[in-house]
Amino acid sequence: MAEGEDQSGLADRLKSALDALGLANKAQPKDNYAFWSTQPVSQFGEEASTSSSDNGPIDTPKTVADIRQAPNSLPDNFHWDNCDIDDDKQLTEVYDLLCQHYVEDDENMFRFAYSPEFLRWALKPPGTRSEWLCGVRVTSSGKLVAFISGIPMQTRVDAQELPMVEINFLCVHKKLRHKRLAPVLIKEITRRVNLAGIWQAVYTAGVLLPRPAAEAQYWHRTLNPRKLVAVGFSRLAPRMTVARAVKLYRLPAAPASPGVRPMARADVPAVAALLARHLARYRLAPVLSEAEVAHWLLPLPDVVHSYVVEGEGGAITDMLSFYTLPSSVINNTEYNTLKAAYMFYTVAATIPLSKLLNDALILAHTTGHDVFNALDIFENGEVLRDLKFGIGDGKLRYYLYNWRVGKTLVPSEVGLVML
Ligand SMILES: CC(C)(COP(=O)(O)OP(=O)(O)OC[C@H]1O[C@@H](n2cnc3c(N)ncnc32)[C@H](O)[C@@H]1OP(=O)(O)O)[C@@H](O)C(=O)NCCC(=O)NCCS
CATH class of the missing domain: 3.40.630.170 (Aminopeptidase)
Structure with missing residues (x-):
């Protein structure tokens, strides 16, 4: 606003x-990030450096063979489903989920309403993969209740050019909030991206998480x-x-x-x-x-x-x-x-x-x-x-x-x- x-x-x-x-x-970090403190991201309290020569990967190097083939487990009565947004019905399902449950301002007066045409544009650039449009459905009803996406983006940070994905549209239905489903979505998209031999991602958020690059x-x-x-x-x-x-x-x-x-x-x-x-x-x-x-x-x-x-x-x-x-x-x-x-x-x-x-x-x-x-x-x-x-x-x-x-x-x- x-x-x-x-x-x-x-x-x-x-x-x-x-x-x-x-x-x-200024926004203050939380005392404890139960999920993000376990992830290969810069953490609060790490000693700051003044040099871009200290840039580099955080995790120990892995190969695709190290990545598990099986998807992360979901609670009973939920299953993973790739969203095929070339299919109008599935595009509408993603649109409806985001339209009703995506980002709102602090006072809950406005909520982003990405149009279906916008979503098709945002989610289908060259090189995109169907398994990176990752949905969660309720098994009994088939209803789409959570979503996360990745798109490929060659990204340069200082002198280093890296194949990355941009992670976006993380969304959990309002009735399923605060049940630790977001970490499962994040881990699952990470696994799928790693299986393609990509080890870095860029994402943005309004919330303060460990630790912003900017x-x-x-x-x-x-x-x-x-x-x-x-x-x-x-x-x-x-x-x-x-x-x-x-x-x-x-x-x-x-x-x-x-x-x-x-x-x-x-x-x-x-x-x-x-x-x-x-x-x-x-x-x-x-x-x-x-x-x-x-x-x-x-x-x-x-x-x-x-x-x-x-x-x-x-x-x-x-x-x-x-x-x-x-x-x-x-x-x-x-x-x-x-x-x-x-x-x-x-x-x-x-x-x-x-x-x-x-x-x-x-x-x-x-x-x-x-x-x-x-x-x-x-x-x-x-x-x-x-x-x-x-x-x-x-x-x-x-x-x-x-x-x-x-x-x-x-x-x-x-x-x-x-x-
Ligand atoms: C963001 C959202 C998916 C989080 O789901 P949730 O049910 O509130 O939270 P969960 O219990 O599943 O998971 C909590 C963990 O997710 C983290 N988290 C919350 N929002 C996050 C975000 N935008 N990006 C990454 N992680 C996030 C929390 O910090 C917490 O991890 P921690 O214990 O390390 O602090 C959900 O609130 C939502 O759909 N909000 C509306 C859409 C939105 O804001 N999407 C993100 C756009 S950037």
Whole structure:
């Protein structure tokens, strides 16, 4: 949820000052992580290193032959089932589970509502494996009650490039919570990924677990103030009226940069090269093939929006992208969904980043989004405030499985977006 809509920035300035003094109300680790303390992840209390030469695997090296063939046991009346999302019925089952039971904000006002088309896009990139879309069903009814996914992603951490998976969409039905099913899902996907000879993973979460490789901050830019106030996403500061907010957040009807146009299939090689050069600047970044760039960036209506800037002679000089992730609005009589745009991969090579991101805001607005969300990763932190983003109350933590990062990453060293 957005804070500080009055734009006085007082809350932000106070928070920054407290952060600088180390006095902000920072999340504290739990005393005991019964599951995560047994896993090959960096632990709290480990001596911090200042060098990326201390990066490396945590577990003792294994081979596929060391990995057990049998799945992890589930309680009676539950069984494992791979979800085939090319099958509309199974896709709908995954969608329904996530739509009703996936991530909510702290005040339980909004819940992510990934669309079926989005899930197909997010879960079926090149190289994907059916056994990495891992569901749990109730045997007697067949009902899907838990899910976890992995997708392959070649990932670079500092100088090392590793075949990893991105783990996402961990979800347990609300009635089955707090029964230690999540660790079973995590162990099972780990086993399946290990059987493919992959030993590292990257994942993100809002919760604090042992131990983040990086912690990023969410920022929100209001596009539709009237609706954001009506659904309780934003609060109007004293003396601010809806009419004033509408004026404050008004955007032009068309992007300001000349040559901005939707990305087309013929742009894939140029975009892949542009993106690769850009991502080389970050300590944590994906290494994308042209097939992956095509998959992740070619526009899909109401899923991913990508634009390139075509310079003189047809060269692709810059690019921007964002994805659509609606949230269900819980218990609101006027609206049932909030349409949010999330910043994806953007390369400002010849255009100032603030101008390119402002074009992204304009394009998100004209395509009906209510709010534009971005993390302070990449160089975003330098421009978000000027573009009228307000700081959110959520953090996103990046974690690596079986890979120690000697020196913790600051957000501006992160070049990876997870959906
Ligand atoms: C996240 C979720 C699957 C956890 O299930 P649960 O029933 O609450 O927890 P369980 O009893 O099964 O397991 C608890 C363990 O899972 C860990 N855990 C909780 N959330 C986690 C997450 N997002 N990622 C990894 N581990 C997590 C806990 O820290 C705990 O381990 P610990 O003892 O080492 O601390 C469940 O709360 C859920 O579906 N929430 C909504 C969707 C969501 O937030 N998904 C995660 C998105 S990042």
